[in-house]
Amino acid sequence: MNIIDSNSAFGFWPIQRFSHPTLESLDRSYEAQGIGEVWLSAVESILYPEPDTFDQLLFEKLRHFPRFRAVKTVNPLLHGWQGRLTMHREKAAIRAIKVYPNYHGYALHAPSADALCRYAQEHRLPLLLQIRVNDERNQPVAMQVPAVSVTEIADLSLRFPHTRLIALCAYRNELPKLAQGSPNLCVDLSFLDGAGMVKAAVEVMGAPRVVFGTHEAFLHANSARQKLQFCDLPEPVAAAIASENLRQAIP
Amino acid sequence: MSIIDIHTHPAYQRPDGSTVSVEDSVQAILEQMNRFGVEKSGLLGHTVSPGLTGAEVRAVNQYSAAMVKLSPQRLFALAFVNPALPPGEVCDELDACLEGGIFRGIKLELDVNCREATLDAVMEKSIRYQVPVLHHAWYVNTWSLDERALKHQQHRSEPHDIADLARRFPEARIIMAHLEGCGVRGIHDVAACGNVWIDTSGALPFSGTMEYALELLGSSRIVFGSDLFGRSLESQLARVNGTAMSDEARQQILHLNARDLFKL
Numbered sequence: 001m002n003i004i005d006s007n008s009a010f011g012f013w014p015i016q017r018f019s020h021p022t023l024e025s026l027d028r029s030y031e032a033q034g035i036g037e038v039w040l041s042a043v044e045s046i047l048y049p050e051p052d053t054f055d056q057l058l059f060e061k062l063r064h065f066p067r068f069r070a071v072k073t074v075n076p077l078l079h080g081w082q083g084r085l086t087m088h089r090e091k092a093a094i095r096a097i098k099v100y101p102n103y104h105g106y107a108l109h110a111p112s113a114d115a116l117c118r119y120a121q122e123h124r125l126p127l128l129l130q131i132r133v134n135d136e137r138n139q140p141v142a143m144q145v146p147a148v149s150v151t152e153i154a155d156l157s158l159r160f161p162h163t164r165l166i167a168l169c170a171y172r173n174e175l176p177k178l179a180q181g182s183p184n185l186c187v188d189l190s191f192l193d194g195a196g197m198v199k200a201a202v203e204v205m206g207a208p209r210v211v212f213g214t215h216e217a218f219l220h221a222n223s224a225r226q227k228l229q230f231c232d233l234p235e236p237v238a239a240a241i242a243s244e245n246l247r248q249a250i251p
Numbered sequence: 252m253s254i255i256d257i258h259t260h261p262a263y264q265r266p267d268g269s270t271v272s273v274e275d276s277v278q279a280i281l282e283q284m285n286r287f288g289v290e291k292s293g294l295l296g297h298t299v300s301p302g303l304t305g306a307e308v309r310a311v312n313q314y315s316a317a318m319v320k321l322s323p324q325r326l327f328a329l330a331f332v333n334p335a336l337p338p339g340e341v342c343d344e345l346d347a348c349l350e351g352g353i354f355r356g357i358k359l360e361l362d363v364n365c366r367e368a369t370l371d372a373v374m375e376k377s378i379r380y381q382v383p384v385l386h387h388a389w390y391v392n393t394w395s396l397d398e399r400a401l402k403h404q405q406h407r408s409e410p411h412d413i414a415d416l417a418r419r420f421p422e423a424r425i426i427m428a429h430l431e432g433c434g435v436r437g438i439h440d441v442a443a444c445g446n447v448w449i450d451t452s453g454a455l456p457f458s459g460t461m462e463y464a465l466e467l468l469g470s471s472r473i474v475f476g477s478d479l480f481g482r483s484l485e486s487q488l489a490r491v492n493g494t495a496m497s498d499e500a501r502q503q504i505l506h507l508n509a510r511d512l513f514k515l
Contacts, residue, residue, distance in 0.1 A: 016457065016458065016459045017458065017459035017462060017463070018458050018459065019458040019459070019462075019493060019494070019495065134457065135431070135454050135455065135457070136392060136395035137389070137391050137392050137395050137396075137432065137454075138390070138391075138392065138431065138432060138434060138454065139392055139395075144392065144394060144395075146395075190455075191455060193455060193482050193483050193486050194480060194481060194482060194483055195262075195279075195283055195479065195480050195483050195484075197483060217458060218457060218458065219455055219456055219457055219458065219489075220456045220457075220458055220489040220490060220492075220493025220494070221489075221493070222456075222488075222489040222492055222493045223455065223456045223485060223486040223489035223490075223493070225489075226485035226486075226488070226489060227483065227485045227486070229485075230286060230485060
């Protein structure tokens with residue numbers, strides 16, 4: 001089965017130790033798990049004041065790893081982000097755009113979010129919307145970041161029904177609200193947990209709106225891989241979650 | 252490798268609120284165990300919220316016991332008690348549970364902070380019956396909780412409380428639940444308490460915490476738990492299998508430590 005990981009990151013995060021210190025090690029891990037394509041962003045771009053510096057450093061290294069596809073982090077509050085993103089797209093094959101509204105400080109009903117959706121739609125790039133990167137219950141005192149509102153995500157998707165939005169790291173109790181969004185709003189598997197959860201997600205969202213995602217390096221990728229392996233869904237549905245739904249999201 | 256999972260809760264209630272029969276609960280857990288190579292599972296009872304009455308506590312333990320009787324080779328139980336109830340009632344429940352072979356440990360939840368003297372009688376029973384106490388613990392961010400969850404958590408125990416309990420009862424064997432919820436600080440809290448183990452259950456399998464526990468405590472003080480059915484074996488086994496360690500260490504965590512602690 002072809003598997004695409006829509007939710008992966010590599011780099012340094014000051015409050016967590018990651019399992020894979022090098023891209024070589026990460027690549028070997030994905031190879032062992034049979035995951036053929038990985039949409040990879042730079043972890044440092046979440047906190048660094050602008051995302052281009054660390055993105056560029058990562059993208060240069062990715063040339064040696066055909067498994068990894070560059071994901072550009074964007075902060076739409078930074079003046080001129082569209083021009084810089086276009087420049088990056090000319091230099092590297094950008095697979096998707098990733099945004100962190102709760103870390104970068106904007107609401108999804110703000111004009112900057114609309115501009116993101118317009119850009120993504122115009123250039124046929126999936127917009128990966130990170131709801132959270134860790135468990136709110138365990139965040140350190142100095143970095144307490146609430147999750148992005150799933151109501152706002154659903155509303156955004158209805159305002160831009162032709163933009164392919166993927167909400168990353170949704171909890172199961174957030175699925176009903178996300179299901180009310182446009183048919184182009186998907187969720188990944190990474191934060192869905194509990195026995196039979198993939199099947200339950202398909203029941204709530206519909207099979208075309210569930211995609212494979214691990215949230216590596218924050219989570220062990222094997223978690224999502226095993227959820228897919230034991231999802232008890234018909235093979236065509238499992239294949240759609242594994243890669244086909246994502247294939248349809250990219251040019 | 253055969254696995255022992257010391258931290259499971261039965262699939263007691265369906266999404267529509269109806270109760271799952273004991274037979275169906277056993278079938279559900281055995282399906283999961285067979286799929287992932289789990290040889291034995293410890294049942295902690297279907298405890299959802301704190302403040303259960305004596306009758307409710309008995310019903311929890313009776314349900315667990317009935318499950319074990321249907322599959323005694325694969326299941327064992329821990330006796331759940333609410334130490335906020337009158338001490339006589341708590342002790343009677345523990346005696347009733349621990350005198351048979353079905354219950355091999357004691358489970359404590361969110362009812363009483365474990366620094367309270369009301370826990371003394373429970374700990375003395377654990378020493379007398381030579382069974383471990385599995386105690387819920389978490390450094391939870393209270394800002395992230397809604398009003399109902401905050402109320403549930405008001406008497407919670409944090410890892411430093413568990414360390415205090417361990418120092419008060421050095422003869423007792425205590426398993427501090429929820430490695431990820433306890434975090435690096437929690438690992439430090441209990442590192443000097445040789446009578447405390449940590450179970451791996453709870454939260455998603457974030458990288459790094461297990462590695463830290465291995466370095467500070469060693470593999471002999473970490474025990475596998477899944478928190479099934481609230482969590483999945485897929486995610487919880489990933490925490491152990493995704494962490495770099497020797498085969499010997501993995502075997503200790505997934506099997507040997509639990510076997511020794513619960514005399515399985």
